[in-house]
Amino acid sequence: MSILKTFKLGGIHPKxxxxxxxxxxxxxPLPKTVYIPVSQHIGAPATVLVAKGENVKTGQLIAxxxxxxxxxxxxxxxxxxxxxxxxxxSSGYPKKVIxxxxxxxxxxxxxxxxxxxxxxxxxxxEEVKQKMREAGIVGLGGATFPxxxxxxxxxxxxxxxxxxxxxxxxPYLTSDHRLMLEKxxxxxKGISIMMKTLxxxxxxxxxxxxxxxxxxxxxxxxxxxxxxxxxxxxxxxPQGGEKQLIDALIKREVPSGKLPIEVGCVVQNVGTAFAxxxxxxxxxxxxxxxxxxxxxxxxxxxxxxxxxxxxxxxLIEAVGGLPETVAKVINGGPxxxxxxxxxxxxxxxxxxxxxxxxxxxxxxxxxxxCIRCARCTMVCPMGLAPYLLENLANRKLFESSEKEGIMxxxxxxxxxxxxxxxRPLLDIIRVGKGEVNTLRRKRVQK
Amino acid sequence: MGQSQLIISHSPHIKGKDSIESxxxxxxxxxxxxxxxxxxxxxxxxxxxxxxxxxxxxxxxYLIQKFLLNIESTVKDGSAIVxxxxxxxxxxxxxxxWMVGVGALVAIGIAKLSFGGLGKNPFNPALVGRVFLLVxxxxxxxxxxxxxxTRTMLSIPDALTGATPLGLIKEGVAKGEPIAEIMKHAxxxxxxxxGAIGGSVGEVSALALIVGGLYLLYKKIITxxxxxxxxxxxxxxxxxxxxxxxxxxxxxxxxLLTGGILLGAFFMATDMVTSPMSKLxxxxxxxxxxxxTILIRLFGAYPEGVSFAILIMNALVPxxxxxxxxxxxxxxKNG
Ligand code: SF4
Ligand code: SF4
Numbered sequence: 001m002s003i004l005k006t007f008k009l010g011g012i013h014p015k016x017x018x019x020x021x022x023x024x025x026x027x028x029p030l031p032k033t034v035y036i037p038v039s040q041h042i043g044a045p046a047t048v049l050v051a052k053g054e055n056v057k058t059g060q061l062i063a064x065x066x067x068x069x070x071x072x073x074x075x076x077x078x079x080x081x082x083x084x085x086x087x088x089x090s091s092g093y094p095k096k097v098i099x100x101x102x103x104x105x106x107x108x109x110x111x112x113x114x115x116x117x118x119x120x121x122x123x124x125x126e127e128v129k130q131k132m133r134e135a136g137i138v139g140l141g142g143a144t145f146p147x148x149x150x151x152x153x154x155x156x157x158x159x160x161x162x163x164x165x166x167x168x169x170x171p172y173l174t175s176d177h178r179l180m181l182e183k184x185x186x187x188x189k190g191i192s193i194m195m196k197t198l199x200x201x202x203x204x205x206x207x208x209x210x211x212x213x214x215x216x217x218x219x220x221x222x223x224x225x226x227x228x229x230x231x232x233x234x235x236x237x238p239q240g241g242e243k244q245l246i247d248a249l250i251k252r253e254v255p256s257g258k259l260p261i262e263v264g265c266v267v268q269n270v271g272t273a274f275a276x277x278x279x280x281x282x283x284x285x286x287x288x289x290x291x292x293x294x295x296x297x298x299x300x301x302x303x304x305x306x307x308x309x310x311x312x313x314x315l316i317e318a319v320g321g322l323p324e325t326v327a328k329v330i331n332g333g334p335x336x337x338x339x340x341x342x343x344x345x346x347x348x349x350x351x352x353x354x355x356x357x358x359x360x361x362x363x364x365x366x367x368x369x370c371i372r373c374a375r376c377t378m379v380c381p382m383g384l385a386p387y388l389l390e391n392l393a394n395r396k397l398f399e400s401s402e403k404e405g406i407m408x409x410x411x412x413x414x415x416x417x418x419x420x421x422x423r424p425l426l427d428i429i430r431v432g433k434g435e436v437n438t439l440r441r442k443r444v445q446k
Numbered sequence: 447m448g449q450s451q452l453i454i455s456h457s458p459h460i461k462g463k464d465s466i467e468s469x470x471x472x473x474x475x476x477x478x479x480x481x482x483x484x485x486x487x488x489x490x491x492x493x494x495x496x497x498x499x500x501x502x503x504x505x506x507x508y509l510i511q512k513f514l515l516n517i518e519s520t521v522k523d524g525s526a527i528v529x530x531x532x533x534x535x536x537x538x539x540x541x542x543x544w545m546v547g548v549g550a551l552v553a554i555g556i557a558k559l560s561f562g563g564l565g566k567n568p569f570n571p572a573l574v575g576r577v578f579l580l581v582x583x584x585x586x587x588x589x590x591x592x593x594x595x596t597r598t599m600l601s602i603p604d605a606l607t608g609a610t611p612l613g614l615i616k617e618g619v620a621k622g623e624p625i626a627e628i629m630k631h632a633x634x635x636x637x638x639x640x641g642a643i644g645g646s647v648g649e650v651s652a653l654a655l656i657v658g659g660l661y662l663l664y665k666k667i668i669t670x671x672x673x674x675x676x677x678x679x680x681x682x683x684x685x686x687x688x689x690x691x692x693x694x695x696x697x698x699x700x701x702l703l704t705g706g707i708l709l710g711a712f713f714m715a716t717d718m719v720t721s722p723m724s725k726l727x728x729x730x731x732x733x734x735x736x737x738x739t740i741l742i743r744l745f746g747a748y749p750e751g752v753s754f755a756i757l758i759m760n761a762l763v764p765x766x767x768x769x770x771x772x773x774x775x776x777x778x779k780n781g
Contacts, residue, residue, distance in 0.1 A: 009775050014460055092454070171460070243776065256776045328453045334460040341454050361460060362453045368523070369565035371466055373718040378669075378725075383774040385723060405774050413458030420464040421565070427456050 004209055004234035007244040008251075010381040011236040012414045014335070016210055017172045020294045020301035025178050027305050028291075028318065030106070034077055034309030035087055035097040036062065040348040041138040042145045043069035048098060054081045059109040059285050062098055065136065071146045071349075072136035076287040076307035079103045089345045090331040090338040097346065100309070117281035119189055125151075128197040128280065135279035136286045136349075140271030141165055141176075141240060142332055144350040147272050151197055153261060159198040160264035163249060164191055164205040164273055166214065167233065167240040170333025173353040175290040176270050178303045180207070180214040183274050184221045190273035192225055193280055198266055203228045204249050205270070208235045237335060238412035242267045244381050256408050271352075291315065291347055295356030297323040306347050313343040315354055327362035330355040335413045365422040376415035376425055382408045386415035386425045393432030402436045409433060466564070469718075470524030472667045476658035477531050477713065483641045483651030484539070487593040491539040492647045498543050500530030502550030510559050525564045529553055532572035535648020535709060536753070537579070540591045545583055549575035569760045570720045573753050580753075588613075590644035610644045611704040615696055616749040624693045638703035645705065648713075652703040659712030668716040671728035672735075676711035677702060679736025687744060695744065706752035707739060714752075720760045727763075727770035735759045 039045035046063035056062060056075040063073035079102040086094040123131070132148040139145045153159050164187075168176040180187060191203050205222070207215050209232045222228040233239055233248055243254045245267060252263040260267050268276075271289065278284040287308055294301035299320035306315065312331070316322055322329075322343075330337035331351055376386035384405050392401040406429060415425040484492040507526040511519040520526075533553050537546060553575030561567040580587045590610055609617070611632050618628035633643045641651025649655070662668045685698040701707065706714075715721060715735050722731050735755045742751025 009773075012462065014462070247775075253776045256774070258776070327451070328455075328459060330457075330459055332457075335458045337457055337459065339452070339454045339456075339459065341452060343452075355459075357459055364455060365461065365465075368466060368520075369563060371469075371565045371718050372721075372723060373469070374723040375464070377723055377772050380772075381775065383772050383777070385772060387723070405777075408774065408776070411457075417458045417460065418462050418464065420466050420469055422461070422465070424456075426458065430456065 004232055005248050006234035006236045007239060007247040007381060009383045010379045010414060011238070011244075012379050012417055013235060014171050014237060014417065016235070017294075017296070018174050018177070018210065019172065019296075019298070020174045020292050020303055021177055021211075023178075023300070023302050025182055025290055025303045025305050028307070028310065028315070030077055030102055030307060031310045031314055032102055033082065034100050034102070034307060035085075035311065035344075035346040036073060036076065036100065036309040037087075037089060037095050037097045037346065037348055038063045038073055039095060040073065040144060040308070040350060041065075041071040042143065043067070043071070045096065046070060046073045048084060048096075050081050050098065052081050052083050055079070055103075056081060056100060057107045057109050059112045059287060061285075065133070065146070069146055069149055071138050072134060072285065073098075074136060074285040074287050075100060076309050077102045078105065078107045087345060088342040089348070090340055092341055097309075111283045113282050119281055121281065123193060123196075123280060125197040125199075128193055128276075131279050132276060134285070135275065137272060137275045137279060138286070138349050139269055140275065140289060140349065140352070141269040142336065142350050142352055147268060147276075150266050150268065151194065153198060153266070157261045158264060159200045159261065159266045160202065161250060161266075162191065162195050162198055162200045162203040163246060163260070163265050163267045164203060164270055165240055165242075165245055165267055166205050166207040166211075166218075166270040167245060168211070169208060169235075169237045169240040170335055170337075170352070171237075172294050172355050173292050173333045174294075175292045175303055175352050177211050177214055179274055179290050180211070180270055181217055184217050186277040187270050187273045188218070188221055188225050188228060189281070190275070190277035191228055193276055194266075194268060194273065195227060200266070201227050205230045206233050206239070206245050206249050207231070208233050208239060210235045238381055238410065238414065241381065241410050241412060243410070256405065286349060289347070289349060289351065291351050292353035293319045294353065295323075295326065296358055297325045298356055308349060309346045311344045311346055312340065312351075312354055315347070316343065316356070323356065325358045326356040327359040328357040330357060335417065336411065364424070367423050368421040370421055370423060373420060375418045375420065379414040379418045381412060381414065382410060384409060386429065387423075389432060390423060390425045390428045393428045393435070398432060398435040398439055401432050402439070406432050406436055466523045466525070469667055470528050472665050473528050473662065473713070474524065474531065476661045476665075476667070477535070477648070479654035479657045480535065480648050480651055480709070481531070483654035484647045487641050487650055488539040488591060488647065491591065494543070495537050495539055495541055495546055495647055496531055496534030498546050499534035499537070499550055500527055502547045503527070503530035503533065503554050506551055506554040507559065510555055511563075515559065520564060523564065526554060529558065529571045532570075532648070532713060533575045535713075536572060536576040536646050536706070538587065538590050539647050540589060541579075541586055545579060545586060548582070549579045552578040565719055567719055568763065569757055570714055570717050573714060573757055577753055577757065592644065593642050593650070610749065611638060611700070612743065612749040613644075619694065625696055626693065629696070635699060635703060638700065643704065649706045649709045652708055655708040655712060659708065662712060662716070668712070669725070669728070671725050672716050672721060672732040673711040675729045675732030676715055676736045677707065679733045680707055680740055683737060683740045684744070701740070701743070705743070705750045710735070710739070710752035710756055715756050715759070720763060722763055722766045722770065724767070724770045724772040727766045730766055730770060731759050731763070734762070
């Protein structure tokens, strides 16, 4: 057995907790009402196209992404627009949502075919990018960057590798794992389309070795697709970070402040590859996604195929309600997810999981003096010195913290996770990053 | 639990197992073999010195924090216990208990708390305590009781006084005796390995220290960088002299097995608070400490130089941290 590949700097191995790994994806019942935010992606919010009282079909465009970095939003059910409202989402701020009350009968938009599609069809690169854009596809690993943007390779650069992120390094989450097991062929077809679009000969699917079944399954299927290779990776967080994944797979270092294309790579998530398949062969926009609902005291940890806009509390009810012992609800995984204050917040394109955390793990321990143990430095995948960044930010020395690379921080949380003195390193580093951003903006204005 | 009581905090939402307590008590466990070995060779005296040192350190920390600084006491974190054991390990088993108290007061009061407590002290508190005692009570601090030789199966030469092996060598070399002659009266390598030699409480049994050091490495409380570079430098540097003039210099293995090198390399130079923050910095630190130790042993006035070497390197840590930053991912030159 050869030594498994992984990224070179830092990393941690938290308890994996993949409780829902063996529960097949179930279709989540259509909710009575959906709350669809107009901003579920990085970039400009989409412009609302519908008004109160209007009837919409499933898959209908209801908000249009204007500008290059934005994404379209579609109705995830058939029904009537109840209102355009605001709701506190996982960011903790009120966000504009389109509220739709469901009609009894589901009617899909005419051009969407949900039957077995003809997959021999060929598409031109322009067509693919156009369709991806129309379908509102964003990075489904959690970053929610509009996917079509990544498909336009800047002049002078070539995409040597299409890198597919099937790492799912966040503990507890299993949505990508189940998708790879159940929709392997569809994912591979999506990958082939993207390879042609990028004019790339080689695609690498990186999967951590705690998903052996998915690795074997995709390895078997990928024999039918030329240039696609499945690469098992050592279990190590945060391998799902773009820069870490590229480093793990092909040993190239994306320079600070640059994008993967700088080293000839385009990185897309497995969920995104599946969405591309649906958009191209079925004309189906991104109106649903797989969401893991899990936690140590959850009776039936599950994976659901959920329509966008479904209230998170209904997902929790479906797995047996909020257990007494739970004190924190996370949108996403335990390392990078966001704590929810409002359980009626909706599932969005970036919701990979809902994690219920028990009281004993939910509260922070008191922070003590830094004992200079250097553990934070050893685990930082970006080779930063978190103790120093924290210290500089606390002393408001933001210029120095910029020189020490604070903007390289990928907010993976490995430092805070590891610190034996329980220092809230990442909390403070985030504040520092915000300040440096302000400084940078001011500099540009001058 | 209702929705209104949900805890909101930033990610990450889970926390690793390591805590200051787990680290400190891990170090305590790692020091037990050396303590037991010392009790075997020196009897109750060794235990007494260490136990009183711990009691003094803990009490001083509690009293100073509670009544002088008016802050919540941190004695529970275990760091005062570690300092106490380390201080005891650096003293002769015959030292009067009141002197142990003085050392503890200096270690905890001056070297640790006056700088702001655990994490803020530039120098290893136990070593500061020891050096203070060494300059204040040079006689008591360098009189070594004989090991209780009847207890050991190993051969103890009749000529053995309470002197440390390094002391014997320094004295002999000063008189111009060749090493081979000196070694006839000095303990053998095997004695040094097990601990049937004169020396401070914690340094006598090389074997017990190695066991403890391996435990620290296994538990990932320390990394290899400091001990290996420290020991490697000592072996290399003393080895060069030995190869050139074996009649004047003792072999490198003897250097490693005797004196405070193993105690220093595994337990004192690795003190997190007072050692560098990057791997390269740690290697530089260990190498420097090894170099200074041998320089003092071979050419200095004292037979042993580990304490001074580590303290000197402690002083350099802020500079080492600036000079040896960890390598950043995707670092752009002059970016
Ligand atoms: S959160 Fe930032 S500073 Fe902390 S380990 Fe991750 S990249 Fe490094
Ligand atoms: S891990 Fe915590 S205690 Fe250790 S150096 Fe970093 S901030 Fe300090």
